Amino acid sequence: MALMPCFFAIKKRGGGCFLHQALYRKWRPMQFAEVIGQEHITRTLKGQAKAGRLSHAYLFCGTRGTGKTTCARILAKAINCELPQHGDPCNKCPACLSINDGSATDVIEIDAATYTGVNNIRELRDEAVYSPSLLRKRVYIIDEVHMLSTSAFNAFLKILEEPPSHVMFVLATTELHKVPATILSRCQRFDFHRIDRGKIAKRLLAIAQVENIPLEPGGAALLAHASDGAMRNALSLLEQAAAGSNGVRLDAETTSAVLGMVSAGPLLQLALAIGKGDASSALALFGEQYRAGAEPAAVMDRLSCLLRDLLICHMESKVELLGEGYSREDLQELLPKFSPGRLLYSVQTAQQALADLQRSPNRQISAEMCIVALARPVLGGEPAALAARLDALEHKLATGGFGMPATPAAKAESKPVSAKAETSSK
Ligand SMILES: [Zn+2]
Structure with a gap:
């Protein structure tokens, strides 16, 4: 296929050529x-x-x-x-x-x-x-x-x-x-179908080369992912990234930073902290991304894709992963931290938070509360959270998790229970 830009839409203003x-x-x-x-x-x-x-x-x-x-x-x-x-x-x-x-x-x-x-x-x-x-x-x-x-x-x-x-x-x-x-x-x-991400990325790289935009495959993959299968979105994002990069090479890291997105490394860390029930670290990781310019909705979107992908891996399904920048092998390391029931709860919670973020007066706080709810389903009283807790217990029983040394979070939670047990034994 010949790769030729079409110049028909170049507007003329005052006799001169308006090139942008x-x-x-x-x-x-x-x-x-x-x-x-x-x-x-x-x-x-x-x-x-x-x-x-x-x-x-x-x-x-x-x-x-x-x-x-x-x-x-x-x-x-x-x-x-x-x-x-x-x-x-x-x-x-x-x-x-x-x-x-x-x-x-x-x-x-x-x-x-x-x-x-x-x-x-x-x-x-x-x-x-x-x-x-x-x-x-x-x-x-x-x-x-x-x-x-x-x-x-x-x-x-x-x-x-x-x-x-x-x-x-x-x-x-x-x-x-x-x-x-x-x-x-x-x-x-x-x-008309949503366009395959691989095809979008390939097209972006070809166009970037002609346009002298230093786009790299990692950056192209990220843009293709964010485009939701629409070439028009992908090209608008490429334009934004090129304008914000000041000529710096657009790899996955730079592209996500310029566009206020989250790259895979910090995202996997965030998921790990959530999986461990370490709400404090999860909040700190989110805070870093927020201060670096990431939109809370963008973080929640990426996180909800990652949680969904974890669920796909749990089911050993061949269904394509949605997230960009990580592999099935990366996810295998996270899997033991989540039971399928907890993942289901997590995806639903993250999706609900995404919907709520649209009309939230303070997006940072809304996103933080969601992250706490994900890390500690124990804090949520709704049936879905209780089901997730029950599922986590069953998961622990099945995998012999009770024999393991308790995490700091689990210790803290177990205190009131043991105190009660002591009083009743008196
Ligand atoms: Zn003709």
Whole structure:
């Protein structure tokens, strides 16, 4: 695959060239083959374009930043290109160029989140009957189509039932369940997947090389992990990291520091302290990360991924690990500290804390309280905490843990019990 940035979006201001441009715009794929991680879709679309068997209505669904609008634009070019290459647009003919620079009046992008009303759709319907002015087909790309009002959907359905032959609709949505079945049944549907982290990391490294950003594989893996499978997120993060690094090499450590994330080393230490029930050390480790600039939510997110991965290892499952920067071997060392029941409790507690952090007046305190609850389920009175304690006891019994010298934490907890035992024996 040729790795060429597209420069169509460079804006001119006052005659001069305004060179800064978001990386994700600059590197937006121009042909089907350049779209990463959606081969199941691009292969089909390219085949249809090549055979001239394109549908009049498509529905692209999937999470943000996975290439829906990008594919819609490539499709608009493919159907209008004067010199198509095996189904791909040439990106050189006047039709392709006008779509690339956004001047094609026959390719209309509508954000349904803004234009939700029935009148907007009626306008579209009245306009659609006229032939395209310059291109072969008029293409309507309707983003976030699920935001249309019920009456707007009904109006839209009319044109979808009997579309003029010169019109193609590409609908995109992140929330498929909100699109009426009557619309769904009239579209050819494609599901965009979250992009594989390995593919994102590889692409980031290739782009960074051309852009002279000193990104290293460790940093790329971390960015890919944080992108949640969206190329657009990954490129925005790369841009932030590059801007904050002042030319320093972006390995895993620097990247996480620049972006306020937590790297694997301190994260594993934190989990170990929690596993040992050493709340004091766990708080100190969290404090270090917090002072270094890590967002409490970022710490809790990484921690909850790690706890989830530990649970996966406990079950000896082959399911892919979510966390970045550690291996199954690293986790094996932590495993004896956690029973499966305690891990289940821990993941749930961390997830709840993450949700609560959004509206917490003091995120630092909220995160700290969660860490204490994780390290010492004994302090929590709710059924889940009690279940975790019971499970820990069973785990100890099964592994002969009662024969081992007690940890300082366990000693402290056992005091009131022994005091009671003494009084009752008197
Ligand atoms: Zn062309």
